[in-house]
Amino acid sequence: MFSSPSHDTQHIKVAVDAIIFTVFKGELRALLIQMKKAPYEKQWAFPGGLIDNNEASEEAARRILKTQAGVEDVFLEQLATFDEPKRDILGRVISIAYLALVPHEHVQLKTTDRYMDVAWQSMKRLPKLAYDHTQVAKAALARLRSKLEYTNIAWSLLPTEFTLTELQHIYEVILDHPIDKRNFRKKILSLGLLASAKKKRKGVSHRPAELFRFKERKPVNIQML
Amino acid sequence: MFSSPSHDTQHIKVAVDAIIFTVFKGELRALLIQMKKAPYEKQWAFPGGLIDNNEASEEAARRILKTQAGVEDVFLEQLATFDEPKRDILGRVISIAYLALVPHEHVQLKTTDRYMDVAWQSMKRLPKLAYDHTQVAKAALARLRSKLEYTNIAWSLLPTEFTLTELQHIYEVILDHPIDKRNFRKKILSLGLLASAKKKRKGVSHRPAELFRFKERKPVNIQML
């Protein structure tokens, strides 16, 4: 912990990157920014930035989510730290990556003149990403899928009230396979995580669905698959 | 990624810590060092050190395992990054923690004059640890348990040849509950991960047990529980 093998001092910068997912238009999408400055001009990447000297990395991630994506109160957890010495051409920067999940209704994308563009891009058709972000994206997707199977995090991708079909849709889109409706309902209801909102979805031109809420909007371990 | 919110430059050091587990004398044990220098004099901690400017953190972890514990060719994976601003009294240091697993037969502990002591300590009776290492220990144990349940990592805690009872013992000690012998054997053999070594353990004063080998000594996902 306290002894350095280097003879000179350490010159390494520490950043965070935020991988923000949402389900939107039938696809799992990640928030990406398109950069302006050389040498990464026009390339897409996850939002990120250096951490402050007295800031915990999770705080830094929340700050970046707020300033670069206008998002607050999201589910957030540390994903992994990426530290290949050559991952950034401009110098040694290690990045602590965070996984964030939001219901897409809660996000109002901020366009800023710092970036060429900001967009929700489908995980099935990602552009080439800057740095090692393609690898980061892969790790984030793997983490999301496994958390979906053994925790209740789906709450973080939905508004407080939702129908069972909407919830099932989250699972189908992320896990990328269809699920039997009857089995899904039996299972999710038997877990006891949901409470009826005693309301129905209205304004739809078919039979209105019952609305549900998660009893707890915080992480709980379960066994969904 | 490229814009710093700080006005002055970043002053954060980057270290790695290695949590090395082994099963030994019927207990799960971690390798700890007892420090000499103030302000951490006499306190126990996991081995660690700053990373070099051109060194990936995983390499740094391997270097530390080799120099501080005399261990090579171990299973190693990134655990998490710990970065509370006050975790080290001496200044801001973030630590990328690695989880390592070794068969205890492979380790010859090195005593060095850099530390007061180096020892395998039971996870059930850990002393107070320096820094935030108590929290690190908790995260490492949780990771180990879950990996044991859905991967074949048990290979990394055993020599190449072992008996089924020895393998079962690894599971019982780490998961901290007894397992039915017949069910365990049925399950582990049905996974097809093992091959008979066509040999028997000899020199024991009871019926000699058949020796097995893992077909692959590298990580594979399974479902053990």
Added chain:
DNA sequence: TCAAAAGTGTTTCGAGTACACCCATGG
């Protein structure tokens, strides 16, 4: 009355769990 999604039960199959006795060896 049509289109669209909501809602609902039963059967089958396989995996997990509980459980007790004989076997091979060394001392």
Added chain:
DNA sequence: CCATGGGTGTACTCGAAACACTTTTGA
């Protein structure tokens, strides 16, 4: 011949998976 751990099979239970039709609403 005794002590010690090695090695083996069956029955039960429960959850996972497959599968199709009726209901409610708005247009």
